[in-house]
Amino acid sequence: MRIGLLTEGGYPYVGGEGGVWCDRLVRGLDRHEFDVYAFSNGQAQEDAGWVELPPQVARVRTAPLWAAEEDGAVHGRRARRRFTEHYGELAAALCTAAEPGAAEKPGAAEADRFANALHGLAELARDEGGLVATLRSEQAVRALEHACRAPGARRAAREARVPDLLTVAGQLERALRPLSLDWYEEDGLGAVDLCHAASGGVAALPGLLARHFFGVPLLVTEYGVRLRTHYLTRPDASPPARTLLAAFHGLLTAETYRTASYLVPGNAHARRWQERCGADRAKLRTIYPGLDAAPFARVGEDRPGDRETREERDKRGKRERTDPHTLVWIGRVEPAKDLVSLLHAFAEVRAAEPGTRLRIVGRTSAPEGEAYLGHCRALAAQLFPDEADGPHAVGRNPVSFEQLGGPGAETTADVHAGATVTVLSSVVEGFPAGLIEAMFCGRATVSTDVGAVVEVIGGTGLVVPPRNPRALAEACVSLLRDPERRARLGAAARARALELFSVEQNVAAFHGLYLETVARTPVRRPVLDGAGDMQPFAAPAEAHVPGHWTEPTPRAVPTWAVETPEPVTETVR
Amino acid sequence: MTDLSELDRGAAPGAADPVKVLLHRHRELCERAVDPLEIAAGLEAHGITDRTAARFRHRDVFSLAEELYARVPRDADAATDGPAAPDTPAREGGGRRSVTVLLLPLLPGALCAASLIALTRTHGQTRLYAAAAGVLAVALALRAALRRGPLALPDHLASRSATGSWTCWLLAYAVLGDGLLRTAIAGGPDGLPDGTAGGDWPLSLAPLLALTLAVAPATWTAGLFLTHARRKLATSRGLEDFAASVRPVLLGAVALFLGTVAALVALCAPFLDTEPVSPAVLALAALLFVARLLTVHGFTHAPRVILVLTAAAQVLAPATVFAARLPGCGALGAPVEALTAAWGPTAVPVLTCGAGALTLLVHASRTLTRASAHLRPEQAR
Numbered sequence: 030m031r032i033g034l035l036t037e038g039g040y041p042y043v044g045g046e047g048g049v050w051c052d053r054l055v056r057g058l059d060r061h062e063f064d065v066y067a068f069s070n071g072q073a074q075e076d077a078g079w080v081e082l083p084p085q086v087a088r089v090r091t092a093p094l095w096a097a098e099e100d101g102a103v104h105g106r107r108a109r110r111r112f113t114e115h116y117g118e119l120a121a122a123l124c125t126a127a128e129p130g131a132a133e134k135p136g137a138a139e140a141d142r143f144a145n146a147l148h149g150l151a152e153l154a155r156d157e158g159g160l161v162a163t164l165r166s167e168q169a170v171r172a173l174e175h176a177c178r179a180p181g182a183r184r185a186a187r188e189a190r191v192p193d194l195l196t197v198a199g200q201l202e203r204a205l206r207p208l209s210l211d212w213y214e215e216d217g218l219g220a221v222d223l224c225h226a227a228s229g230g231v232a233a234l235p236g237l238l239a240r241h242f243f244g245v246p247l248l249v250t251e252y253g254v255r256l257r258t259h260y261l262t263r264p265d266a267s268p269p270a271r272t273l274l275a276a277f278h279g280l281l282t283a284e285t286y287r288t289a290s291y292l293v294p295g296n297a298h299a300r301r302w303q304e305r306c307g308a309d310r311a312k313l314r315t316i317y318p319g320l321d322a323a324p325f326a327r328v329g330e331d332r333p334g335d336r337e338t339r340e341e342r343d344k345r346g347k348r349e350r351t352d353p354h355t356l357v358w359i360g361r362v363e364p365a366k367d368l369v370s371l372l373h374a375f376a377e378v379r380a381a382e383p384g385t386r387l388r389i390v391g392r393t394s395a396p397e398g399e400a401y402l403g404h405c406r407a408l409a410a411q412l413f414p415d416e417a418d419g420p421h422a423v424g425r426n427p428v429s430f431e432q433l434g435g436p437g438a439e440t441t442a443d444v445h446a447g448a449t450v451t452v453l454s455s456v457v458e459g460f461p462a463g464l465i466e467a468m469f470c471g472r473a474t475v476s477t478d479v480g481a482v483v484e485v486i487g488g489t490g491l492v493v494p495p496r497n498p499r500a501l502a503e504a505c506v507s508l509l510r511d512p513e514r515r516a517r518l519g520a521a522a523r524a525r526a527l528e529l530f531s532v533e534q535n536v537a538a539f540h541g542l543y544l545e546t547v548a549r550t551p552v553r554r555p556v557l558d559g560a561g562d563m564q565p566f567a568a569p570a571e572a573h574v575p576g577h578w579t580e581p582t583p584r585a586v587p588t589w590a591v592e593t594p595e596p597v598t599e600t601v602r
Numbered sequence: 603m604t605d606l607s608e609l610d611r612g613a614a615p616g617a618a619d620p621v622k623v624l625l626h627r628h629r630e631l632c633e634r635a636v637d638p639l640e641i642a643a644g645l646e647a648h649g650i651t652d653r654t655a656a657r658f659r660h661r662d663v664f665s666l667a668e669e670l671y672a673r674v675p676r677d678a679d680a681a682t683d684g685p686a687a688p689d690t691p692a693r694e695g696g697g698r699r700s701v702t703v704l705l706l707p708l709l710p711g712a713l714c715a716a717s718l719i720a721l722t723r724t725h726g727q728t729r730l731y732a733a734a735a736g737v738l739a740v741a742l743a744l745r746a747a748l749r750r751g752p753l754a755l756p757d758h759l760a761s762r763s764a765t766g767s768w769t770c771w772l773l774a775y776a777v778l779g780d781g782l783l784r785t786a787i788a789g790g791p792d793g794l795p796d797g798t799a800g801g802d803w804p805l806s807l808a809p810l811l812a813l814t815l816a817v818a819p820a821t822w823t824a825g826l827f828l829t830h831a832r833r834k835l836a837t838s839r840g841l842e843d844f845a846a847s848v849r850p851v852l853l854g855a856v857a858l859f860l861g862t863v864a865a866l867v868a869l870c871a872p873f874l875d876t877e878p879v880s881p882a883v884l885a886l887a888a889l890l891f892v893a894r895l896l897t898v899h900g901f902t903h904a905p906r907v908i909l910v911l912t913a914a915a916q917v918l919a920p921a922t923v924f925a926a927r928l929p930g931c932g933a934l935g936a937p938v939e940a941l942t943a944a945w946g947p948t949a950v951p952v953l954t955c956g957a958g959a960l961t962l963l964v965h966a967s968r969t970l971t972r973a974s975a976h977l978r979p980e981q982a983r
Contacts (some may be wrong), residue, residue: 167972191838191973260643272636456649
């Protein structure tokens, strides 16, 4: 199967967002052929180069989204009229659109209007050359103004002034740059069997057009919902401009969800957003992101009690009784992780279980994280005095702050290996990869109920409300005092993680979904050769089984051949 | 991302209307939001989940956001007096930089005047060296002056606008053309120009001085035009509105430029004892100014065409005079000769440059009054 992988600022580039995931997918499915169509999002990224590509990547085509590539196409009068018509339709759809995510879903007529305008512009770009200059021209701004002043436009659109119009036109030009690419050829996106967009938004736009031009099915994976990202990172524009841009992204998202054969949210949160933005539930297939379990295998398999002799068990039991317990927190240090609450909880844990230690292992972090780390260090020094084993020993603080990669903390697996309980104290969290690592290591965990934590942990760890140090402390203490429960929960967590969050399940799930998608798509095979004669073996034998042959066929077939029914996969449907 | 004090702590105990408390806490977010989804995204970034929303008796964050969106007071007039601040042009760097931008355009004129003085004071071989040094210095100064400020070409246009050679043609004609035409009609020239105003093929350096002096007012008036246009852009309601208000600004800028050039030249002329400047130079200055203004705003096609046409017409004028010497072609030179007889040899550049400048001005009054011409580079990119 030939798969067109559409990425934005991701896969073939080093360090791109979601690049690791795409790399694993491509390497995992080595029986298939991949064409990568990638947008880069900056000069720095282009300079950084590509990751090493496996042989199943047949071709890579890239386009910069950050720089306008004018091809100097000059449009004639007729092309300009076509442009004004389609762009005006697009603008009108933006100005009259219902608020995205409002209770009443955008009407079919409106979605059609947007889709038709988009297709019209794409066809124009295919026929007449690049639209970059035209999208930025006075014509576009004028069409936008006309749509904003038309009756029936939303109030915010009517209030748009000239600078707002210019902002919107500029942003639309940016967002519509994929239309001007030369990817939509028979030997480009027309040649793939399936388009897989690695994210929503602009990356899915080529997939929409491939679907329109060639009927290529589209699969959209969203590990973070692009529409939500747009809201959170929107430029500081005036309300009218933001209204129009939000309408554009809302309509584009709705159109993507409508056109895609399957939508793959990465967790329940993304799934809820997709449902909210008009995705059909029947199309949603949650596939959790996979993590490589191999680095954690040694720590995770090293489960006590399986093969050890009675003597060893006694020794271990003694060691556990004498060794101090260790709580481990690992992650990127930032205010949203709420380490303050963790320190307060640890104070209560030490009141109940003296001698317990806390290791805070930070990944490299941003400057604001450094400030927060300093704040936490000061708090720890205030809460916990240094303590020594005896009157002649040098004391140390029960809370240790370490850097990942430092001595004793070379890898996350090493850190988890020394943990009695792993703690997660965030107040804001997306998909907690650190928690999954702890699960792979077979550690009992205590986490706060944020983001996708509950979904990830299932019943294999303790969950407490966020910003509740006492509850966090109580959960930790209960686990520290009960080694058997710890072992049980850890084993269950490891089993759950291996079942749900391994790379293998991720790749297998995508493989299955690819097959399902292609199986439901009618075969597009030319029945006639260039001279208009039947090609031998073009139509399979079962194609002569009388089916619903009265349906109009989209192919260009002569009238005498119109009885050629759809392939058998169609009749199954 | 999050201000920790803003993080949700649930409803205040005993509050009759917990949503109101939430609304108060996230007032800015709610007032800014253009639709409920934006509020939902913001609330989630502040750590509010569906389970938190359940405490406000809502099924999920989305319905909570909808209630917030519906309840936030939205001032009907809030948008009309909205902030125009982001559209006012960014002030240039520090004070030193703005002084540089202001005074740098004066450099070519000053250097040109110095070169002219040097030329009048020197003779023979030294004079040749002085001329070469002067040309080099003025060329470098021009390059530096046009590299920054309102007349600087945006990077993405630099490759597309190759008008330099045609500008050089026009300058060469301004220096040599009138003398050539005069001597050609009189039957000459009998040799190459000897670099003096009194020789067989006289050259006049006054136009060069006037044009290099004109760089400064050109930069200043272009800056003025830009500032005014952006101010109008921020305040006008519609595109027609904007065009109508910018057109007088454009014409005023061109008039101001011409007036300043004439005044500058008139001021400088007595000190350099050059002949008074002709209207031909003013026409050429106007042509080059409008062409540059159009080019830096991204309209490269029309200026190039007009410059090429003007240069061609100017080359054609002496060419017809020479062609008239061929047997049987006497009628070819008649129009130019008649023109020169009536108004002198400057009539040719006045007519050609004037026509070019007028055409470009009419074009500019249509294109530079478009709002899209004033997209700032960071928006356009």
